[in-house]
Amino acid sequence: MNECVNTLTPWERLQLIRHKEHPTINDYIPYLFDEFYELHGDRCYGDDSAMLCGLAMLEGRPVTVISHVKGRNLNENKKVNFAMPHPEGYRKSLRLARQAEKFHRPVVCFIDTPGAFCGVEAEERGQGEAIAKNICEFMKLETPVISVVLGEGGSGGALALGVCDELAMLSNSLYSVISPRGFASILWKDASREKDACNMMKITAEDMVRLGIAEHIIDEPIGGAHVDLCKTAENIKEYLLGVIAEKSQKSIDVLLNERYTKFRKIGEFEIRQKEELLDSK
Amino acid sequence: MLEDIFKVVKTRFNGKEAEQDVVSDTTIPENIMFKCPRCRTAMFEDDYIRNNKVCTSCNYHGRLSARERIRITADKGSFKEFDRDMISKNPIEFPGYEKKQEALREQTGINDAVITGECRIRKIRVVIAVMDASFMMASMGSVVGEKITRAIEYATENKIPFIAFTASGGARMQEGMVSLMQMAKTSGAVARHSEAGQLYITVLTDPTTGGVTASFASLGDIIIAEPKVLVGFAGRRVIEGTIKQRLPDDFQLAEFQLEKGFVDMIAERKKMRSVLSHLMILHNYRPEEN
Numbered sequence: 001m002n003e004c005v006n007t008l009t010p011w012e013r014l015q016l017i018r019h020k021e022h023p024t025i026n027d028y029i030p031y032l033f034d035e036f037y038e039l040h041g042d043r044c045y046g047d048d049s050a051m052l053c054g055l056a057m058l059e060g061r062p063v064t065v066i067s068h069v070k071g072r073n074l075n076e077n078k079k080v081n082f083a084m085p086h087p088e089g090y091r092k093s094l095r096l097a098r099q100a101e102k103f104h105r106p107v108v109c110f111i112d113t114p115g116a117f118c119g120v121e122a123e124e125r126g127q128g129e130a131i132a133k134n135i136c137e138f139m140k141l142e143t144p145v146i147s148v149v150l151g152e153g154g155s156g157g158a159l160a161l162g163v164c165d166e167l168a169m170l171s172n173s174l175y176s177v178i179s180p181r182g183f184a185s186i187l188w189k190d191a192s193r194e195k196d197a198c199n200m201m202k203i204t205a206e207d208m209v210r211l212g213i214a215e216h217i218i219d220e221p222i223g224g225a226h227v228d229l230c231k232t233a234e235n236i237k238e239y240l241l242g243v244i245a246e247k248s249q250k251s252i253d254v255l256l257n258e259r260y261t262k263f264r265k266i267g268e269f270e271i272r273q274k275e276e277l278l279d280s281k
Numbered sequence: 282m283l284e285d286i287f288k289v290v291k292t293r294f295n296g297k298e299a300e301q302d303v304v305s306d307t308t309i310p311e312n313i314m315f316k317c318p319r320c321r322t323a324m325f326e327d328d329y330i331r332n333n334k335v336c337t338s339c340n341y342h343g344r345l346s347a348r349e350r351i352r353i354t355a356d357k358g359s360f361k362e363f364d365r366d367m368i369s370k371n372p373i374e375f376p377g378y379e380k381k382q383e384a385l386r387e388q389t390g391i392n393d394a395v396i397t398g399e400c401r402i403r404k405i406r407v408v409i410a411v412m413d414a415s416f417m418m419a420s421m422g423s424v425v426g427e428k429i430t431r432a433i434e435y436a437t438e439n440k441i442p443f444i445a446f447t448a449s450g451g452a453r454m455q456e457g458m459v460s461l462m463q464m465a466k467t468s469g470a471v472a473r474h475s476e477a478g479q480l481y482i483t484v485l486t487d488p489t490t491g492g493v494t495a496s497f498a499s500l501g502d503i504i505i506a507e508p509k510v511l512v513g514f515a516g517r518r519v520i521e522g523t524i525k526q527r528l529p530d531d532f533q534l535a536e537f538q539l540e541k542g543f544v545d546m547i548a549e550r551k552k553m554r555s556v557l558s559h560l561m562i563l564h565n566y567r568p569e570e571n
C-alpha cells in the first residue's frame with residue numbers, strides 16, 4: 001500500500017521516467033520471476049522486438065508475461081523501436097494471451113510505451129485492427145489479467161495491454177490519452193507548452209485511481225524506481241502475488257462480469273433537463 | 282419538421298419498391314461551389330447535395346451529418362432516438378471545454394458527436410449509431426462512448442443487429458484518459474453482442490481514424506466502407522513527419538484498406554440500404570410487417 005504521499009509534480013515524474021537509469025522490463029524480470037522463457041512471433045508476419053512475451057514462474061505459479069520493451073540507451077532503443085509496437089506486436093500478445101487462457105495461466109501485462117508506432121508499414125498491416133482486436137479479446141479472456149504501468153502508458157498502444165481485471169501503477173508512472181507534447185501541439189498548436197500540458201492532463205497514478213481507471217499504486221523508493229531497483233521489484237512482486245491469488249479464486253463468470261463493469265462505468269456525462277434543451281428543428 | 286419537405290425519391294431495389302430520401306432539399310444559393318478534397322474538381326454545391334454529397338467527378342463519398350445519414354438510411358418515420366439529452370462533463374477541467382461544446386451544440390443542433398437509436402431498414406429492426414464529424418471531428422469522449430455502449434447493449438438484449446456508421450478524428454483529448462477508456466468500454470459491448478450471436482456491421486465513412494479505428498470500427502462481423510473515404514489509425518501528417526516525405530494520395534483510402542485486407546467491401550451510398558438489408562436477411566433477420 002501507499003505509505004508516503006508522492007509530492008512530485010506530473011512533470012517531475014515525467015523526468016524520472018525519462019531518466020536514463022529508469023528500469024525497463026528487462027531489469028525487473030530477474031527480480032520478479034524464477035524462470036523466464038521468451039516466446040517469439042505472431043505466427044503471421046514476424047516478431048516485434050518492442051513487445052516482449054514469455055512464460056515465467058512467479059513463486060511456483062506459471063504466468064504469461066506480455067510487456068512493452070524500452071531500451072536504456074539510444075542503441076537499445078533503436079533495437080526495440082522505442083517501445084512502439086507494430087501490429088505484429090499486438091498480434092503476438094494476443095496469441096500468447098489465448099495460449100495462457102488455454103492452459104489456465106494468469107496473464108501479467110507491463111505497460112511502458114509512448115504509443116503504438118505510426119508509420120506506413122504499421123498502417124498497411126492494420127495497426128488499428130490489431131489494437132482493436134486485442135482490446136476486444138482481452139475483455140473476454142477466460143483467465144485473470146493484471147496490468148502494471150511501469151513508466152509511461154501512451155494512448156491506444158498502451159490500452160491494448162490494459163484491458164485487465166486490475167490495473168496497478170508504479171507511483172511515478174503516467175498514463176495518458178496522448179503524450180503531453182502531442183496534447184500541447186494538437187490542442188494549443190504549441191508543442192513547447194509540453195510542461196503545462198503534463199501538469200494539467202491528470203495522468204498520475206493518483207488521478208487514475210480517482211478516475212476509476214487504476215485500482216492500486218505500487219510504491220517506488222524516494223527518488224524513483226532506479227534508486228533501489230531491488231526494492232521496487234519486491235513491491236511489484238508482492239502486489240502480483242496478492243492480486244493473482246485473489247483473482248484466481250473467482251469463477252470465470254464473476255471475473256468477466258467484474259472486468260466488463262470496471263470499464264463500463266468509466267465516463268463523465270449528465271442528462272440535461274428538457275427545458276434547457278436546444279431546439280434542433 | 283423539415284422532414285416533411287424532403288423529396289422522396291422512388292428507387293427500385295431488385296424489383297421491390299422502396300422509398301428513399303435525398304440528404305437535403307434546402308435551397309442553396311446559386312454559385313456556391315464545392316471543391317472535392319480527393320480530385321479537387323469544383324462543382325456547384327447544389328449539384329453535390331442533389332447527388333447525396335457524392336462527388337460527381339470521382340465518386341468520393343463526402344461527409345454527411347448524422348441526421349442526413351439517418352434520413353437516407355432508416356425507413357421513413359421509423360427512427361427512435363436514444364439518449365438525445367446526454368451531454369458531457371469536463372473530467373480534466375480542460376479550459377473552455379464547456380463553452381466550446383455549448384457553441385457547437387448551438388451550431389450543429391446535436392448534443393455530442395453521435396446519434397444512436399432504433400429504426401427499420403427495409404422493415405428490418407436494427408439499432409444504429411451514426412457519428413457526426415461536424416461536432417469536434419466526431420472525437421470519442423464520455424458521451425460518444427456511453428451512447429454507443431448503451432445502443433449495443435440494447436441490441437444485445439433485444440437480439441437485433443447493430444450497425445455503426447463510423448467517422449472520427451480519434452479520442453476526445455479534452456477529456457483526457459476518460460476518453461481513451463471509451464475504446465475499452467465500446468469494444469467490451471461489441472464482444473458481448475458478438476457472443477450473443479448477433480450481427481454487427483460497421484460502415485466506415487469519411488474520416489474514420491485513431492481510437493475509433495482502434496476499437497469498435499474495426500470489430501464488425503462485416504466491414505463496409507464508402508468509396509474514397511479516409512480510414513486509418515495514425516494521422517497522415519504524423520506519418521509524413523516521421524518518414525519525412527509526402528505520402529501518395531491514395532494512402533489510407535477505403536480502396537487501400539480493401540487491398541490490404543481490412544474491409545470486406547466498398548459500397549456506394551445509393552446502394553447502402555439495399556446492401557445492409559440483404560446482409561441482415563442473410564443472417565436470418567426478417568422484415569417485420571407493422
Ligand SMILES: [Zn+2]
Nearest residue numbers: 317320336339
Ligand atoms: Zn472528386
